Amino acid sequence: MEKSNNEITMEKLLAELENLKAKTTQLENSAKKDQLSIAIISGDMDKIMAGMIISLAAAAMDTKVKLFFSFWGLAALRDPKKTVKGKNFVSKMFGCMLPKGYGKLKLSKHNMCGMGPMMMKNLMKKQHVLSLDEMFKEAAELGIEITACEMTMNLMGFKKEEFIDYPHFRIAGAATFVADAGESAMQWMI
Amino acid sequence: MTTEELKNLTVAKSVDARGTACPGPLLEAKKAIGTIQSGEILEVLSADEGTKNDLPKWCNKQGNEFLGMVEENGYYKLYLKKK
Numbered sequence: 001m002e003k004s005n006n007e008i009t010m011e012k013l014l015a016e017l018e019n020l021k022a023k024t025t026q027l028e029n030s031a032k033k034d035q036l037s038i039a040i041i042s043g044d045m046d047k048i049m050a051g052m053i054i055s056l057a058a059a060a061m062d063t064k065v066k067l068f069f070s071f072w073g074l075a076a077l078r079d080p081k082k083t084v085k086g087k088n089f090v091s092k093m094f095g096c097m098l099p100k101g102y103g104k105l106k107l108s109k110h111n112m113c114g115m116g117p118m119m120m121k122n123l124m125k126k127q128h129v130l131s132l133d134e135m136f137k138e139a140a141e142l143g144i145e146i147t148a149c150e151m152t153m154n155l156m157g158f159k160k161e162e163f164i165d166y167p168h169f170r171i172a173g174a175a176t177f178v179a180d181a182g183e184s185a186m187q188w189m190i
Numbered sequence: 191m192t193t194e195e196l197k198n199l200t201v202a203k204s205v206d207a208r209g210t211a212c213p214g215p216l217l218e219a220k221k222a223i224g225t226i227q228s229g230e231i232l233e234v235l236s237a238d239e240g241t242k243n244d245l246p247k248w249c250n251k252q253g254n255e256f257l258g259m260v261e262e263n264g265y266y267k268l269y270l271k272k273k
Binding site: 053056057060061062127128129130138142 | 214220252
């Protein structure tokens with residue numbers, strides 16, 4: 001009896017093969033994609049810049065990049081040329097207090113009432129660093145995806161009509177970020 | 191590759207990224223690599239010292255072969271072969 005149990009039969013081999021196949025598929029499905037997911041919750045010029053520079057470098061290396069803008073980060077996506085009507089008082093207040101677009105962001109340190117960002121922009125030009133405007137254009141060309149967080153948009157009274165025209169733009173919730181981040185080899189928060 | 195060998199390479203395309211800082215040279219390289227054939231050589235000029243480290247890493251990731259670099263007066267010439 002024992003002998004026949006240890007015998008290698010075709011059926012056993014085939015069953016083992018099926019087993020292995022199932023395991024491989026399972027592993028393949030759970031493998032991390034060559035993808036970078038960043039949750040950008042800060043609205044400071046330096047932090048947005050850091051996020052964009054890293055994203056561009058990753059995209060240049062053919063890594064798929066997905067950016068999730070939330071809270072203060074949303075202000076960077078506002079288009080200064082667009083105005084929307086029908087906002088309530090609190091939303092209007094938020095709109096007034098927060099920077100209108102990536103061109104108007106403050107530095108997280110040494111902002112000095114706007115002197116800091118001005119000096120930073122001059123320095124960037126001198127050192128041939130891409131401006132945020134150019135970075136967003138490059139990002140669009142490289143297919144970097146931008147998602148605006150719906151819940152914080154509602155919280156701060158931002159409407160999608162006041163955001164920049166960006167080709168790979170969508171509005172979604174936290175679950176989208178969690179799902180994207182879950183399959184990404186790199187997940188960060190700025 | 192030795193400096194002499196690098197200087198004697200037949201370059202299919204040369205891209206001047208000296209007017210842009212990190213990650214500009216990588217973006218330029220990515221744009222240029224699409225315009226040349228497999229096995230051809232791309233030359234990247236960069237004044238950004240970080241490119242010396244970044245471009246080999248980029249090549250590694252993309253599967254292209256980094257051949258080496260020549261230091262010129264205030265900038266670098268980097269060579270890579272498209273896979």
